[in-house]
Amino acid sequence: KAYAWDGPSGPVIDTDENLRGALVHDALYQLMRMGLLNLEIYRKPADLEFRNICRADGVSAVRAFIWYRGLRRFGKFAADPKNKKVILRAPLEIVNNFKSNVVST
Secondary structure, three states: OOOOOOOOOOOOOOOOOOHHHHHHHHHHHHHHHOOOOOHHHHHHHHHHHHHHHHHHOOOOHHHHHHHHHHHHHHOHHHHOHHHOOOOOOOOHHHHHHHHHHHHHO
């Protein structure tokens, strides 16, 4: 199955250096919202993982630290199971039409 996410949140421009970290971080926060990971145990490690992946992908130590601190200060709301997001799925007919149009052109 596929996974869709919207890239880094907040005042951050999507770059090659932060997209992978944002993907992992968003997936971990989603698991917390779903109640599959305990927010109190896993939120800080998820935020650290975002920082570590961004560093590995070329983000400066200062910028990665600032983003990490932003997550620590403002991210709890996004991970809280009380704030579950509605998961939207494209109707299968639209997906199949899109696929057939791409293949036929």
